[in-house]
Amino acid sequence: QVQxxxxxxxxxxxxxxxxxSCAAAGRTFSTYVMGWFRQAPGKEREFVATxxxxxxxIYYVNSAKGRFTISRDNAKNTVYLQMNSLxxxxxxxxxxxxxxxxxxxxxxxxxxxxxxxxxxxxxxx
Numbered sequence: 001q002v003q004x005x006x007x008x009x010x011x012x013x014x015x016x017x018x019x020x021s022c023a024a025a026g027r028t029f030s031t032y033v034m035g036w037f038r039q040a041p042g043k044e045r046e047f048v049a050t051x052x053x054x055x056x057x058i059y060y061v062n063s064a065k066g067r068f069t070i071s072r073d074n075a076k077n078t079v080y081l082q083m084n085s086l087x088x089x090x091x092x093x094x095x096x097x098x099x100x101x102x103x104x105x106x107x108x109x110x111x112x113x114x115x116x117x118x119x120x121x122x123x124x125x
Contacts, residue, residue: 001026001114002024002025002026002028002029002032002098002113002114003024003025003026003114004022004023004024004025004096004097004098004114004115004116004117005022005023005025005116005117006020006021006022006094006095006096006116006117006118006119007020007021007022007023007119008020008021008119009094009119009120009121010120010121010122011122011123011124012086012121012122012123012124013123013124014086014087014088014123014124014125015085015086016086016123017082017083017084017085017086018083018086018121019080019081019082019083020036020080020081020082020083020094020096020119020121021078021079021080022034022036022078022079022080022081022096022116023076023077023078024077024078024079024098025077026077029074029077029098030053030054030074031053031100032053032098032099032100032113032114033050033051033052033053033098033099033100033101033103033104033105033106034050034051034070034072034079034096034097034098034099035047035048035049035050035051035096035097035098035099035106035107035112036048036049036050036070036079036081036094036095036096036097037094037095037096037097037109038090038092038093038094038095038121039092039093039095039118040091040092040093043092045095045109046061046092047061047107047108047109048060048061048064048068048081048094049061049064049068049070049081050070050105050106050107051070051071051072051079051105052104052105053104055071055072055074057104057105058070058105059105059107063089067083067084067085067086068081068082068083068084069081069082069084070082079096081094081096083121086121086123087123088123088124088125089123090121090123091121091122091123092121093118093119093120093121094118094119094120094121095115095116095117095118095119096115096116097109097112097113097114097115097116098112098113098114099111099112099113100113
């Protein structure tokens with residue numbers, strides 16, 4: 001079992017930045033591929049970014065490339081999502097997730113085993 005707790009969401013103006021954190025409880029954090037997803041009202045959950053167990057492999061959704069940075073600190077059992085140049089269309093609940101799939105990166109939400117409760121990000125225009 002892995003318990004995930006997100007933090008760092010909030011209200012920000014367009015062009016601003018936020019840093020989301022996801023703290024994992026348990027000693028096996030480094031054995032999971034981690035991902036960030038988001039869900040806007042009335043829309044399906046959308047993949048945002050994923051990072052391999054060592055942090056050496058990373059993949060982003062096109063809309064996040066050049067603006068968002070995913071990273072992890074296995075010593076602190078934490079994964080981060082630095083979001084810059086935020087746009088109103090980035091408004092959503094952001095979730096972190098952990099996958100035990102034997103792959104370097106994981107894009108499909110169905111392949112994730114554990115989810116956090118989500119943190120709201122609102123970007124005003």
